[in-house]
Amino acid sequence: MTIHHQPDREAPGKDLIDAVRAFNRFYTRQIGLLDEGLLKSAFSLTEARVLYELAHRDDLTATDLGRDLGLDAGYVSRLLKKFERRHLISRSTLASDARQSSIALTKAGREAFAPLNKDSHNQVAALLSRLPASEQHRLVKSMRTVQGLLGESAEPKVPYLLRPLQVGDIGWIIRRQGMLYAQDYGWDETYEALVAEILSAFVKSFDPKWERSWIAEREGEVVGSVFIVRKSDQVAKLRLLYVEPSARGLGIGKRLVEECIGFARARGYKTLTLWTNDILTAARHIYQAAGFKLIEEEAHHSFGKDLVGQTWDLDL
Amino acid sequence: MTIHHQPDREAPGKDLIDAVRAFNRFYTRQIGLLDEGLLKSAFSLTEARVLYELAHRDDLTATDLGRDLGLDAGYVSRLLKKFERRHLISRSTLASDARQSSIALTKAGREAFAPLNKDSHNQVAALLSRLPASEQHRLVKSMRTVQGLLGESAEPKVPYLLRPLQVGDIGWIIRRQGMLYAQDYGWDETYEALVAEILSAFVKSFDPKWERSWIAEREGEVVGSVFIVRKSDQVAKLRLLYVEPSARGLGIGKRLVEECIGFARARGYKTLTLWTNDILTAARHIYQAAGFKLIEEEAHHSFGKDLVGQTWDLDL
DNA sequence: CCATTAACTTGACTTAGTCAACTATTTTGG
DNA sequence: CCAAAATAGTTGACTAAGTCAAGTTAATGG
Numbered sequence: 001m002t003i004h005h006q007p008d009r010e011a012p013g014k015d016l017i018d019a020v021r022a023f024n025r026f027y028t029r030q031i032g033l034l035d036e037g038l039l040k041s042a043f044s045l046t047e048a049r050v051l052y053e054l055a056h057r058d059d060l061t062a063t064d065l066g067r068d069l070g071l072d073a074g075y076v077s078r079l080l081k082k083f084e085r086r087h088l089i090s091r092s093t094l095a096s097d098a099r100q101s102s103i104a105l106t107k108a109g110r111e112a113f114a115p116l117n118k119d120s121h122n123q124v125a126a127l128l129s130r131l132p133a134s135e136q137h138r139l140v141k142s143m144r145t146v147q148g149l150l151g152e153s154a155e156p157k158v159p160y161l162l163r164p165l166q167v168g169d170i171g172w173i174i175r176r177q178g179m180l181y182a183q184d185y186g187w188d189e190t191y192e193a194l195v196a197e198i199l200s201a202f203v204k205s206f207d208p209k210w211e212r213s214w215i216a217e218r219e220g221e222v223v224g225s226v227f228i229v230r231k232s233d234q235v236a237k238l239r240l241l242y243v244e245p246s247a248r249g250l251g252i253g254k255r256l257v258e259e260c261i262g263f264a265r266a267r268g269y270k271t272l273t274l275w276t277n278d279i280l281t282a283a284r285h286i287y288q289a290a291g292f293k294l295i296e297e298e299a300h301h302s303f304g305k306d307l308v309g310q311t312w313d314l315d316l
Numbered sequence: 317m318t319i320h321h322q323p324d325r326e327a328p329g330k331d332l333i334d335a336v337r338a339f340n341r342f343y344t345r346q347i348g349l350l351d352e353g354l355l356k357s358a359f360s361l362t363e364a365r366v367l368y369e370l371a372h373r374d375d376l377t378a379t380d381l382g383r384d385l386g387l388d389a390g391y392v393s394r395l396l397k398k399f400e401r402r403h404l405i406s407r408s409t410l411a412s413d414a415r416q417s418s419i420a421l422t423k424a425g426r427e428a429f430a431p432l433n434k435d436s437h438n439q440v441a442a443l444l445s446r447l448p449a450s451e452q453h454r455l456v457k458s459m460r461t462v463q464g465l466l467g468e469s470a471e472p473k474v475p476y477l478l479r480p481l482q483v484g485d486i487g488w489i490i491r492r493q494g495m496l497y498a499q500d501y502g503w504d505e506t507y508e509a510l511v512a513e514i515l516s517a518f519v520k521s522f523d524p525k526w527e528r529s530w531i532a533e534r535e536g537e538v539v540g541s542v543f544i545v546r547k548s549d550q551v552a553k554l555r556l557l558y559v560e561p562s563a564r565g566l567g568i569g570k571r572l573v574e575e576c577i578g579f580a581r582a583r584g585y586k587t588l589t590l591w592t593n594d595i596l597t598a599a600r601h602i603y604q605a606a607g608f609k610l611i612e613e614e615a616h617h618s619f620g621k622d623l624v625g626q627t628w629d630l631d632l
Numbered sequence: 633c634c635a636t637t638a639a640c641t642t643g644a645c646t647t648a649g650t651c652a653a654c655t656a657t658t659t660t661g662g
Numbered sequence: 663c664c665a666a667a668a669t670a671g672t673t674g675a676c677t678a679a680g681t682c683a684a685g686t687t688a689a690t691g692g
Contacts, residue, residue, distance in 0.1 A: 011441070016452055016456050017440045017444060019456045020440045021436060022463070023459040023462070024440070025368065026466075029386055031340060031343065031344050032386040052341065062639075062640065063639060070345055070352070072680060074641075074642075078642090081641085097638090120337060124340070125327070125328055134562040136328050137332070139461070139462060140336060142465075143458070144335065144339075146339070147343075149454065149455045151342065165505070167494045167504070168491045168492075168495040168508070170490065170512060171490030171492065171493075171511075174486065175485075175487025176487065178486070179483055182484075190520065196519075197513065203508070204509050360648075362649090379671080388649060389671070390652090390671090390672075391648075391649055393670095393671060393673080397672085414657060415669070
């Protein structure tokens, strides 16, 4: 396991840049087409965007609108004045700040927005229904990906959370471990198979009193995991510690190991043991920092490589 | 598993429509941001789009530009006149039609476009380099998908391709099968564990002469799989047939089964057998259509449910 | 309590885009 | 082959969309 303290930011290739630019041109046109759909309505695209925001969010101020939609403050002011003259919105000065006011659609405003909203809905429905259902899902999934990647990657307040195993996790862990070690160390598919075997056995013989799993999740995605299995009354074994490259540097590895140690102590185990390979230096640092001692090493040939296995123990 | 023989055009659900609309709003803003980048240049976004087209395509007419960029003919005429006055473009009347002329950038035009192009390139490069390399690829892939689906939908010539197993596949299959059967039939995590066990054993004892796997891949994603394992000299067993919901209706399930049958015949097996559950009706239709006969049924309790297992055989 | 900043507002302006009428060609249908 | 219709492009007259800078009022941090 390689731990970077900063996720890498890499200079993109020309082909990637060109693809993004092509997409931008394409979508500029696409939005132009959608805009045309509004032509017959009483509102411009920008007005419709403002109405949309007002219809879907509460307690907006003029500044909020300008910032979120990328509009000039003066322009927003005029738009709102126009809306107010037509009794589509009402403004109430904020108690906390007399310069600002909270803007809300009036009943008339909602009524004016409804057909607009409906047209837009129908237009998109028409667009989508040209595709078979499976493609519709692919489209939306890809859009969500784009939006997720380009959008405010507002670092989540809780950078990750730990939870127990659920359906789908073990497959994911098997895949990611298999791929990571194949990529970083050239291990072959037998490593992925080994992980599958370990996790299959873990689930099948799972004993909740003596065993436990922790999955680190971040924005709905698995970014790390660790497992404790019972070797004997006295000895627990820590297995399959792993952290996604994209989530390294957040202390997830350390936290997972700490959880294991805490659990093992609480259950009265005397020793926590683990097996790893010497090339996995980042993981080793975590074990050392947690107080594990190297017990023995032996060379072995596995996963298509010559490796040096290590056993580490921690007295609890 | 539901198999459609014609891709359905289905009325999209509200959640899909809302997701697309959210994306449209998001990207409208995104393009607005990119537009701001042009502010300091001598050209507006529309002018830049026209220049881009002129720089990258030959023999454009005014009508072509208007059509492809969604611009008013009068406006295009004026833009071109302005460019011509500044000696950025030259026009030559077409021999075939004296009303039209072919428009091309002059040297000065290319020189004026170059910094614009470079700025746009750099801007996109900056955007991309905020993401780690793997995310950059995910972004571009998703953009291509969106563009492919919404654009002049030239149906992909190869809707899917078959390939053998590679690292990461078995984890993915374990995950997806676990999740699908949990979702559709309420099976618990022991099913996922069973799939893990089967695939682990498949990889570990893999005998290329007698066994084989097929992964159906579409745009780089696994959308289906099937495995053949050797039970004896005479008998091959088909295992873990599965097609992603998003890729159903393309005949992938049928194709995977056909591949198995072809392989089993070629290797001289006498019987192809498989085990399934009666509730998996879509899979059963495939097996029946391929000539499999139901040999026996027995009730069993697995994966947290009462099920009826079925054995199907095909004489080769 | 004063200087600075933030949240608007307003006047004066430019740019972007639309619409309809027009000319010059080309295409089409009898 | 010709009249009518359509297409390519141009132009005048216009409106909508957006910008900029200077102003007013209120909040904030020493």
